[in-house]
Amino acid sequence: MEVRSATFSMQEVNEPVALFLFEDDLSNLDFLGELKEAVKRLLEVENFKGKEESLAKVSLLVGDVVRVFYAVGLGKKDRTGEDSYRIASALLAKKARKDRVKSLYLFAGKLNYRLSKAITEGAILGSYRFDKYKTKKEEENSTELESLHIHGADEEGIRVGRVFAEAQNFTRDIVNEPGNVINPISLAELAQKVAQEHGLECRVYDEKEIQEMGMYALWSVGKGSATPPRFVHMVYKPEGEPKEKIAIVGKGLTFDSGGLNIKTGDYMRTMKMDKSGACAVIGIMKALAQLKPRVEVHGIFGAAENMPSGTAYRPDDIIRAMNGKTIEIDNTDAEGRVTLADALSYASNLGVSRIIDMATLTGACMVALGEYTAGLFTNDDAFGDELLEISKLTGERMWKLPMDDRRLREKIKKGEGDVLNSGGRYGGAITAAMFLEEFVGEGIKWVHLDIAGPAHLREEFAYYSKGGTGYGVRTCLEYIMKLSEK
Numbered sequence: 001m002e003v004r005s006a007t008f009s010m011q012e013v014n015e016p017v018a019l020f021l022f023e024d025d026l027s028n029l030d031f032l033g034e035l036k037e038a039v040k041r042l043l044e045v046e047n048f049k050g051k052e053e054s055l056a057k058v059s060l061l062v063g064d065v066v067r068v069f070y071a072v073g074l075g076k077k078d079r080t081g082e083d084s085y086r087i088a089s090a091l092l093a094k095k096a097r098k099d100r101v102k103s104l105y106l107f108a109g110k111l112n113y114r115l116s117k118a119i120t121e122g123a124i125l126g127s128y129r130f131d132k133y134k135t136k137k138e139e140e141n142s143t144e145l146e147s148l149h150i151h152g153a154d155e156e157g158i159r160v161g162r163v164f165a166e167a168q169n170f171t172r173d174i175v176n177e178p179g180n181v182i183n184p185i186s187l188a189e190l191a192q193k194v195a196q197e198h199g200l201e202c203r204v205y206d207e208k209e210i211q212e213m214g215m216y217a218l219w220s221v222g223k224g225s226a227t228p229p230r231f232v233h234m235v236y237k238p239e240g241e242p243k244e245k246i247a248i249v250g251k252g253l254t255f256d257s258g259g260l261n262i263k264t265g266d267y268m269r270t271m272k273m274d275k276s277g278a279c280a281v282i283g284i285m286k287a288l289a290q291l292k293p294r295v296e297v298h299g300i301f302g303a304a305e306n307m308p309s310g311t312a313y314r315p316d317d318i319i320r321a322m323n324g325k326t327i328e329i330d331n332t333d334a335e336g337r338v339t340l341a342d343a344l345s346y347a348s349n350l351g352v353s354r355i356i357d358m359a360t361l362t363g364a365c366m367v368a369l370g371e372y373t374a375g376l377f378t379n380d381d382a383f384g385d386e387l388l389e390i391s392k393l394t395g396e397r398m399w400k401l402p403m404d405d406r407r408l409r410e411k412i413k414k415g416e417g418d419v420l421n422s423g424g425r426y427g428g429a430i431t432a433a434m435f436l437e438e439f440v441g442e443g444i445k446w447v448h449l450d451i452a453g454p455a456h457l458r459e460e461f462a463y464y465s466k467g468g469t470g471y472g473v474r475t476c477l478e479y480i481m482k483l484s485e486k
Contacts, residue, residue: 006149018070020108022077023050083395086118090126090463100143116157124165125463130176168470171283175468179255184303188230198289201235215342217321222304224312234299236288242296247347251359252278252303259332276455277358293484302339328415330422341439348441364428365450373397375450377433
């Protein structure tokens with residue numbers, strides 16, 4: 001889709017025109033000039049009042065031409081934020097596709113960089129669909145929106161919004177690929193391909209090198225599969241001295257059967273999404289090469305399949321991670337944190353000041369926060385609060401959970417190794433985060449995002465479709481761009 005800034009009047013265009021309207025404040029209809037009252041009456045017939053996530057389509061005969069208008073609600077003006085514009089734009093793009101509209105003109109009032117960026121993101125994210133394996137394509141019943149002309153939009157906002165949204169859609173594509181297509185080897189190869197295309201550094205370590213580096217946690221999880229694990233380190237370096245040096249770490253389980261503690265059928269379904277954190281890392285690195293912030297960023301993930309076999313790791317096994325700490329295995333289905341132990345240890349040796357990890361880690365986090373909100377855990381409240389504030393702009397919901405319960409921490413210290421890989425059912429998301437903290441280097445600011453809920457959705461809404469969401473990509477990019485501007 002081509003998104004561009006434009007200056008136009010009603011007399012200059014014959015294509016469908018869309019307007020963003022506030023609830024109980026339809027002043028943006030003034031843009032229609034002499035057509036305002038007629039369109040307003042038609043909207044009243046449709047009972048359109050500008051409520052958030054509402055949309056109405058009306059047609060008006062002007063001379064001998066039928067003019068089509070879309071009205072999209074933003075909600076109450078004093079409660080409207082960037083995400084309101086993003087959602088409205090996505091709903092508009094979805095409706096335009098169903099109506100076979102190829103070119104659309106949009107008036108959304110006075111726009112700045114932030115709102116122009118949000119509208120662009122919404123249009124591109126809302127147009128996403130994954131039908132690669134459909135014999136009968138959706139295009140047979142719809143037409144792609146080819147161009148969106150936004151009145152008075154900021155050009156830089158459009159450019160950056162496109163990069164953000166395309167990175168998220170790219171991430172969604174990888175998440176949605178099944179385990180017979182994306183495995184540890186092919187995921188690593190994809191990271192290499194992205195790096196080559198965008199001038200990034202990328203090093204992939206094979207199963208022999210993983211063991212030579214002392215990454216026996218990652219190796220143990222992956223050795224039960226016929227496809228061996230891989231460890232990936234991507235690097236973006238800016239021109240000149242970087243303002244900061246950070247790492248983004250992702251969980252990369254390309255499929256999770258649960259291992260010897262095997263999942264039931266219902267819980268094993270959709271486990272292709274257990275690689276969402278690693279996919280987000282690749283998407284973020286791809287975008288950074290285009291955005292060129294003055295921050296050095298290391299994208300890191302261990303890729304593995306957790307499978308049951310004669311070579312699989314077992315409950316009661318005691319494994320030594322890269323940083324020397326030993327992990328006693330209580331449950332082989334708590335494997336993501338085990339692979340992240342080595343990834344966080346590795347990242348801590350790179351001289352970074354901050355680490356953000358993203359992982360589809362625990363069902364407990366979904367029980368606590370629902371399917372649409374990620375749990376945020378941190379060893380530095382100021383760092384965590386920064387990400388929380390940014391997430392309010394991006395619409396990627398997060399909620400901070402506590403890390404200061406001494407008795408909960410004791411639950412992962414009761415084994416025969418340095419740490420147990422499960423603290424039991426209660427407070428499971430918290431004890432998982434406490435486990436990860438054991439592998440973060442001293443003095444490094446760290447945020448862990450448990451994205452088990454919002455990484456993969458069962459229903460379509462707002463700018464999301466069913467399946468992988470690419471959650472975390474835009475929030476991390478916003479944060480990195482903010483660091484660049486300091």
